[in-house]
Amino acid sequence: MTEYIYSPKPAKIKKIRQEAPDTKSFELEFEGKEKLTYLPGQYLMLSVLGEGEFPVTFFTSPTEDRLEVCVKRMGKVTTALHRLEPGETVWVRGPYGNGFPVEEWSGKRLVLVGGGIGLPPLRSLLYYALDRQKYKEISLVYGARSIADLIREEELVKLRSRGVKVDLSIDKEEDGWNEFVGFVPDNLLRVSPSPENSIAVTCGPPIMIKYVIQNLQKLGFEAGQIFMTLEMKMKCGLGKCGRCNIGGIYVCKDGPVFSYQRLKSLPPEF
Amino acid sequence: MASVEEKLREKTGQLLNEGKVKCVIGYERVGPLKARPFFARSPADARKIHYSLLCSPNLAVYLTLEEISAGEKIGLVVKGCDSRAVVQLLQEGIVDREKVVLLGVPCQGIIDLEKLEDELDKREVLLSSVKEISIEDEVAKVETKDGTIQLDRKDVVHDVCINCQHPTPVLHDVLLGEEVKPWGEENYGDVKEIENMDLRERWDYWEEKFEKCIRCYACREACPLCYCEECLADKTVPTWVRKSVRVSENGFFHLMRTLHLAGRCVGCGACERSCPMGIPLLKLFRKMEKDVKELFGREAGMDVGQKPLLATFSLEDPEEFIK
Amino acid sequence: MSWEPRIVGFLCNWCSYAAADLTGTSRLTYPSNLRIIRVMCSGRVNPLWVLRCFQQGADGVFVGGCHPGECHYREGNYFNRRRLKLLRNLLEYIGINPKRLQAAWVSASEGGKFAEVVKNMVEEIKALGPMEKLRRE
């Protein structure tokens, strides 16, 4: 039988949650409750038929019993997705991409640094690490523009009781906010995680990533200890359509997770 | 008497030497029958400036790119049609007159290599043997390895150049060369040819043309007046033009451009000359040009102070079609 | 089932849209082939909308505006008149029957004229048959 590599399979939207203005999470369920095998940091190509397809990373960890993705309304397809309701069908293919090298990291401390809609892959990794219990300490530095823009604030705060060091921030002062006010990179410096036996993972807007990397280096992190997941326009997800290359590598299949060390060797086209 | 090319080099050198402009956009020669746009940035570059009947691209297209928007003053070589494109850009407030020095060159027409090749074929001469070509005293002189051939100038220049009404730049800071008079009256023969067809023949004609468009967008990119930051053809919400290459989408794209350029297109033909598939785009634009002239008595790119055609109206505009 | 043309009508809020309303209240009828899109002024009608209608399956497009001199915004209909003229000429030039794009000045009180104009247009489009020339497959 001929194999069609670009053909998705159906998934039902089981539940939708408004996570922030313009941002919703979607719990997906496959036919026959089929479970998808994936790694944190990998992604799916998600279709709203008639509108198009876009890449979206896993919000949940494969160790959890549900599968969620979290999507900010940006363009044509994400807008169409936001209009859907529970019970409607989306189409997915994947998982694609390399994901985080979670096995290599066992025994290490994890420092997760995220901003805004950059949370999903970090959340996936965080729960994976908690559930697998192979990692030393987990620390999350996460921030957004405002309280409303923070995704899953309550849930993240509760993680403190499971031993995760959680440091939240918002960019500007707001009533009812008792935690850090300022940008994520500054909060990172304040928290000052130790680079010793640590891996730092960051995801967020390009400008934040730039300063997070600078500050991680100030804290003594080596380029090889810093990882990030990259955002790129993607169409095929399989390294064929040609648009997500950075030099000779394709973010869709060789990434989206890269160490800063590797990224430094590539042309600055991301 | 110095040639236009020599004068251009001298003027370019002077402008660059005196620091009056950051660069001069002109042409350079890259083969016996090929010239291309050239950005001269130093007095040494000025010596590479070329001007001949081969200088086809409308350089006004570069005005909407970074040099101008970055506020640097530049020099621009303009033929008649190119100067009208600049006038149109000025009229639309896209270009700052203070930022451009217009080096006007009177134009004898642009060589149509396919027409030239056909003429040479008849005389069993190879196009590749041509060394130089010029128009003097209304005759095209083609120098080849084996001597000079004289041809009717109408047989070697692009059709659109034959009845050009403004071969001498309508706006310039300096005019390099003698004024060139139009060769004849504009008769829109190409447009009338289509108007003489019945509706079915017309659609059959255009359907075949629209069908073969490959949507490389060279027409749009080569056009000095297609400067929208985001073309509707690239928009996805709504999708005016789908990515699929079919008559419904290709046709929409070309009709959209025609409508957007109605009363603005200066008829330089850069679009048609860029089209790899040879789609006769000028026949669309010249139809609008002809109608605008007849219905509204206007011509694009002639008057900086004029209000754009579709941003104004006259109480006397035709309305026989409205019930 | 016999083929019925689909006609999109862009009607000015202040005149022809009101006239369409009036036909209803005065129990006049006009064919249901017209699918009405209300616009605030005929001057708002973008020629590309007309092409888009054809692309998406319309067999004809109708534009209704205020009589010259009566535009609610003083001059919107005059701008529209220019654009429509060029568009009609262009459509005809590429082989599309210009009857497929019709326009009328219809004031709010001219319910009768509105019904009449639409009736005639539907008849004309019926005679022309389906418009497939720019239609998306």
Added chain:
Amino acid sequence: MITKVMEKKKLQKFLSNLCNQKLFAPLKDEEGKINFGLVKDPAEVVLEFANVLKPVKSLLFPQTETIFEADEQGIHHPEVSENGVIFGLRPCDAKSVRLLRKVFEKDYKDNYFLQREGSYLKIGLACTVPGENCFCTSFGQGPFFNEGLDLLLADIGEKYYVEVLSEKGKKLVEENSELFLEPTEADMELRQIAQANAEGKIGREVNVKRASEKLGQAYDNALWDETSKICIGCGICAYLCPTCHCFDMTDEKVASRTRRIRTWDTCMFSYFTLQASGHNPRPTKKERLRNRVYHKFKYLLENFDEIGCVGCGRCLENCPSGVNLIEILSRVAES
């Protein structure tokens, strides 16, 4: 290798036999452009031409292609096999297929391309009169290169010299055995002369190997800024390139169905990499032109051990502003 000859007057008969299947061959349109088209009358097939305007990829990897259609019943896939014949491929176009195949085969098999490509029989026509922008010899192939073909015909005056290059080609020759003769020594000699003549006519050359080695250090060279200045940012070079294969996938609604299509796309367009957020990793023509050259002469080499250029010269020939790949490569090689 089996070789044959065919008298020129037999070609029409051969072509009409080929018309029993779908035959695609060079045809001339109203604008005088020569492109592969479905042959209805063998007499229309153009035999004297430098190269077709749209490369053979336009048949193997069509500009618009349905990936699937979907309705309430699910997803439906199109039949992609053509089982046709392509006549008149130039050796450079035939060679371009090798790279395309590698790209569409690696890791994930793209059966749309692979099945369609495999379903064609390809009959090449050696270039006896190469175009003025051809530089195929710079790639170690040439106007008589026969890889990727089932048959290669070469004009040797009164006859075509025929190289039979595959089982498919052998079968075709057997089916049409009355049209073919055994070559004489004189024929073989004529073929050698024709090849030498053709190769001698190729006037352009560039040291591709050196250029692609030098690219590693040329990223920040001023040449990218300089050469991209005149580029107007259209897609001609990529769309007419036989090896450029980047694509887009979009959805179209057709009545109650969805059609997912794939269309050509190119890194020369700014929206190619433009993200929904407004961020563009390759924001100007300089980065885009540079990426196209790097992709062809470095990235593809690293990933597929193959250069993404066959020296057909279409980009040089058709660029409206005269951007010249040979000049760029020469500058890189000399950097």
